[in-house]
Amino acid sequence: MPRASSFSRFTRGVRHTVRAFASTRHPVLVHIVPMRRCNLSCTYCNEYDKTSDPVPIGTMLERIDKLAAFGTSVVTISGGEPMMHPEIYGIIGRIRHHGMIAGLISNGYYFQPDKIKRLNEAGLDYLQISIDNVTPDDVSKKSLKVLDAKLVNLQQHARFKVNINSVVGGGVANPEEALIIANRARELGFSSTVGVIHDGDGLLKGLTPREKEIYKEIKQKGARSYARWNWFQDYLVDGGEYDWRCRAGARYLYIDENGIVSWCSQQRGTPGIPLMEYTTADMDREYHTEKWCAPTCTIQCVHQVGHLDAWRHPQVSLAEYVKRNGNGLSKETVARVLSSDQ
Ligand code: SF4
Numbered sequence: 269m270p271r272a273s274s275f276s277r278f279t280r281g282v283r284h285t286v287r288a289f290a291s292t293r294h295p296v297l298v299h300i301v302p303m304r305r306c307n308l309s310c311t312y313c314n315e316y317d318k319t320s321d322p323v324p325i326g327t328m329l330e331r332i333d334k335l336a337a338f339g340t341s342v343v344t345i346s347g348g349e350p351m352m353h354p355e356i357y358g359i360i361g362r363i364r365h366h367g368m369i370a371g372l373i374s375n376g377y378y379f380q381p382d383k384i385k386r387l388n389e390a391g392l393d394y395l396q397i398s399i400d401n402v403t404p405d406d407v408s409k410k411s412l413k414v415l416d417a418k419l420v421n422l423q424q425h426a427r428f429k430v431n432i433n434s435v436v437g438g439g440v441a442n443p444e445e446a447l448i449i450a451n452r453a454r455e456l457g458f459s460s461t462v463g464v465i466h467d468g469d470g471l472l473k474g475l476t477p478r479e480k481e482i483y484k485e486i487k488q489k490g491a492r493s494y495a496r497w498n499w500f501q502d503y504l505v506d507g508g509e510y511d512w513r514c515r516a517g518a519r520y521l522y523i524d525e526n527g528i529v530s531w532c533s534q535q536r537g538t539p540g541i542p543l544m545e546y547t548t549a550d551m552d553r554e555y556h557t558e559k560w561c562a563p564t565c566t567i568q569c570v571h572q573v574g575h576l577d578a579w580r581h582p583q584v585s586l587a588e589y590v591k592r593n594g595n596g597l598s599k600e601t602v603a604r605v606l607s608s609d610q
């Protein structure tokens with residue numbers, strides 16, 4: 269199994285970035301869900317259940333192989349809580365086996381030293397943990413006090429890069445706590461980012477004046493990469509809209525536990541095509557067509573991917589795309605596209 273040194277991570281990152289700019293015909297980032305179940309029940313979350321089984325490892329490996337065949341750059345495993353999947357290390361190893369960059373989004377509860385060492389061995393490149401508050405409350409138990417010992421484990425044993433994301437907005441009772449979380453992350457040597465909480469469609473909920481101040485303060489102190497890639501949030505925080513081209517379904521894919529391709533976690537079911545049947549024609553359609561939800565969308569990772577192609581290929585409506593390209597698509601896809609355009 270490959271291990272991820274910072275140098276190999278850097279060189280692979282450069283190689284994938286050059287490829288991403290050079291060609292628009294492959295996914296840059298894929299989020300894949302191996303396990304919908306979660307050990308927590310954050311009240312704002314619509315991405316977990318309490319009953320589902322892990323996706324069998326053979327099925328996960330087939331999906332990873334298909335993403336590699338598409339020429340995907342980065343595969344990030346999310347959930348639910350992906351560390352509950354008993355074969356998470358094999359999934360990461362397969363991503364690295366294909367030369368793709370391997371990321372993981374977790375609530376942080378499972379980072380005992382032995383598990384961190386297995387993640388090192390599997391070759392994990394990046395880990396993101398979202399922390400919502402300092403002490404657990406009715407909304408969320410992704411809390412600094414509960415997780416601090418796990419963060420220290422990560423500081424001592426992880427060879428992969430760790431980012432701590434805090435959030436401001438809707439579900440967080442005390443916005444000041446986001447600052448405490450960001451400061452602790454930097455004290456431990458991790459990078460830190462801040463997100464604005466979204467509703468069930470991935471769209472912005474309003475921020476209070478104090479939440480806006482805290483957001484700006486964390487942003488100023490945060491990772492340099494954050495300022496480079498997340499300026500869209502400034503418009504949304506100030507109550508505006510952001511004019512951009514969402515390339516979800518093409519440059520970014522969300523693959524759920526049933527292997528269905530969606531635009532993103534908040535637009536599940538569209539286009540709703542199984543990954544194993546997904547084609548470059550599907551990606552071409554999604555690359556070139558507008559998304560109704562773009563102006564107030566807060567999904568950071570899809571915005572970041574969108575920057576790569578912001579300067580090229582203006583998008584058109586689905587109806588216009590089908591009029592121009594209908595002959596190149598399957599009958600089922602044309603029917604699906606036309607019905608979603610009503
Ligand atoms: S830990 Fe993450 S997946 Fe689990 S309920 Fe909370 S937000 Fe949802």
Ligand code: SF4
Nearest residue numbers: 470514532561562565
């Ligand atoms: S604009 Fe794109 S990323 Fe945002 S909610 Fe819509 S499909 Fe998802």
